[in-house]
Amino acid sequence: MKTAVIGAGIAGLAAAVRLAVAGHTVDVYETNAGPGGKLNQFSLPGGYRFDFGPSLFTMPQYVDELFTLAGEDPRDHFNYTRLPEVCRYWWPDGTRFTAPASTEDLVRQVAQTFDVPEQAMRDFMDTAARKYTLTGRTFLEKSLHKVSTWLDPQVAYAMLKIPGLDLFRSMHDVHEAALGDPRLVQLFDRFATYNGSNPYKAPGLLSMIPHFEHHFGAYLPAGGMYDIARSVHALGERLGVRYHFGTRVEQILLPSPMERGRGRGQAGSRVQGIQVNGEEVAYDTVVCNMDVWLAYDRLLSGAKRPAITLKQQKSSSAVIFYWGIDRSFPELGLHNIFFSKDYAREFASLEGGTLSDDVTVYVNISSKYVPEDAPAGHENWFVMVNAPAHTGHDWDTLVAALRQQIIAMLSAQLAPSADTPDWLARHITAERIVTPPDIESLTGSHQGALYGSSSNGRMAAFLRHPNFSRRIDGLYFLGGSVHPGGGLPLCLLSARIVADLVADANKSATKHAP
Ligand code: FAD
Known part of the structure; x- marks a missing residue:
């Protein structure tokens, strides 16, 4: 089987490994000069290294699994640490809370800091665990668009439990009813942003997300997040995958409209290959890791567009300031959140397509764990604010105001007795700023959305694009813009689902061969 993978994002890299293990001859085509997509890295003058995108790593077993599948010991090639604490939270009223790693410690320490009884907190985390147990395997690990999924008894059981x-x-309503204390509600509401959603609109089912972090743990790869892309790419190379970097795929070659009209499973309904550098290259299978909206727009212009799916609201994007800082801050950890005063107003602004004048700020400092990421006594700050998907905003103006706002807010929190609101600015020795249109152009993500489409709605999970084409045999889709959704764990699961679908299709083709 000759297979082309379009895009070397984490899902494309993982699928290439899985398909190579299954015996395919695999070519990966990637526009950028190297692997990773959003999971990338870069350096700034002065000795600072930064991870470009993801900073939170959960479910490392989905990466390990790739090495094990290939008959290798993951620890020989890819290592990570389980974090002893998950995140340090700061509120404008002076409250601070460091979320510990385990659920049991979280339950105890929440009850000591907030106005919430220990039992209420324990019940909340138990419910999160139950939601994951009921739905995880069903809704995240399988294609939602195959009859076989719905015939699984576990699915029937999950459907019976839907009322619970x-x-x-909404997530926010669930948190308010269960936890009450507005600071804690804000803390748990934030988990909606893990897939670029709005806690006031996303369904309460998503309150299972903290279970991932506190039960399964939060991790950091030994050399920073980019280790994930680097090691999965190297694994693919050892398996004989051929990578074509700096090579943009121009078209997915489809059967003629008449042949397509016969539908999947009929002779002549199979994908033909791809076009690169103006040349047609034949493949039996094409796996598309490109943002699905852009794939239909640019590579599948002759195909029927799944209109409702492609119309789904985009996930949020981000403005990121990467700062080299000339001193260290012991009061900060790897992950830090500085909350806004009014979360509802902040999300209302995002929904309205703009930035609030009072934003929540995420500060990630990988040099806390990877000392080589900054010179001694310095730190590398990744400072991120949720932003609306790009629809033609004037980012220069928005970013100038935002930078001032963030510096004033962080200066007030970190140096309350400082003589000037731009105290922090004096400690910034290197800087890069990335806006939603930059994310769009650097990672091929429609409107710069971080996670494909949002989960703002009960039906969102069902409206994501399937992992296969409904009309063209041999054409598959994976990555953050399709089922099961964005974020590294789900992208890795999409690669597993696609590899399983390809294997099933090949088995059934062999069975029906004359
Ligand atoms: P992508 O990374 O989207 O890559 C797709 C690739 O396809 C790109 O490299 C692109 O160049 C290539 N491509 C596109 N068109 C073509 C073409 N025609 N030909 C060839 N190649 C093409 N997730 C987490 O789990 N934790 C986090 O903390 C987190 N934080 C994030 C912070 C930021 C700033 C960003 C941007 C994302 C974050 N995410 C996080 C989300 C996570 O990064 C993504 O969900 C995931 O990396 C997407 O992977 P993907 O496989 O969909 O491919």
Whole structure:
């Protein structure tokens, strides 16, 4: 089987490994000069290294699994640390809370800091665990668009339990009812942003997300997040995958409209290959890791567009300031959140397509764990603010105001007795700023969305594009813009689902061969 993978994002890299292990001859085509997509890295003058995108790593077993599949010991090639704490939270009223790693410690320490009884907190985390147990395997690990999934008894069981899954209440309402204390509600509401959603609109089912972090743990690869892309790419090379970097795929070659009209499973309905550098290259299978909206727009212009799916609201994007800082801050950890005063107003602004004048700021400092990421006594700050997907904003103006706002807010929190609101600015020795249109152009993500489409709605999970084409045999889709969604763990699961679908299709083709 000759297979082309379009895009070397984490899902494309993982699928290439899985398909090579299954015996395919695999070519990966990537526009950028190297692997990773959003999971990338770069340096700034002065000795600072930064991870470009993801900073939170959960479910490392999905990466390990790739090495094991290939008959290798993951620890020989890819290592990571389980974090002893998950995140340091700061509120404008002076409250601070460091979320510990385990659920049990979290339950205890929340009750000591906030106005919430220990039992209420324990019940909340138990419910999160139950939601994951009921739906995880069903809705995240399988294609939602195959009859076989719906015939699984586990799915039938999950469907019976739907009333307890909080599909009909928003995450925020669930948190308010269960936890009450507005600071804690804000803390748990934030988990909606893990897939670029709005806690006031996303279904309460998503309150299972903290279970991932506190039960399964939060991790950091030994050399920073980019180690994930680097090591999976190297694994693919050892398996004989051929990578074509700096090579943009121009078209996915489809059967003629008449042949396509016969539908999947009929002679002549199979994908033909791809066009690169103006030349047609034949493939039996094409796996598309490119943002699905752009794939239909640019590579599948002759195909029927799944209109409702492609119309789904985009996930949020981000403005990121990468700062080399000339001193260290012991009061900060790897992950730090500085909350806004009014979360509802902040999300209302995002929904309205703009930035609030009071934003929540995420500061990630990988040099806390990877000392080589900054010179001694310095730190590398990744400072991120949620932003609306790009629809033609004037980012220069927005970013100038935002930078001032963030510096004033962080200066007030970190140096309350400083004589000037731009105290922090004096400590910035290197800087790069990335806006939604930059994310769009650097990672091929429609409107710069970080996670494909948002989960702002009960039906969002069902409206994501399937992992296969409904009309063309041999054409598959994976990555953050399709089922099961954005974020590294789900992208890795999409690669597993696609490899399983390809294997099933090949098995059934062999069975029906004359
Ligand atoms: P992508 O990374 O989207 O890559 C797709 C690749 O396809 C790109 O490299 C692109 O160049 C290539 N491509 C596109 N068109 C073509 C073409 N025609 N020909 C060839 N190649 C093409 N997730 C987490 O789990 N934790 C986090 O903390 C986190 N934080 C994030 C912060 C930021 C700033 C960003 C941007 C994302 C973050 N995410 C996080 C989300 C996560 O990065 C993504 O969900 C995931 O990396 C997407 O992977 P993907 O496989 O969909 O491919």
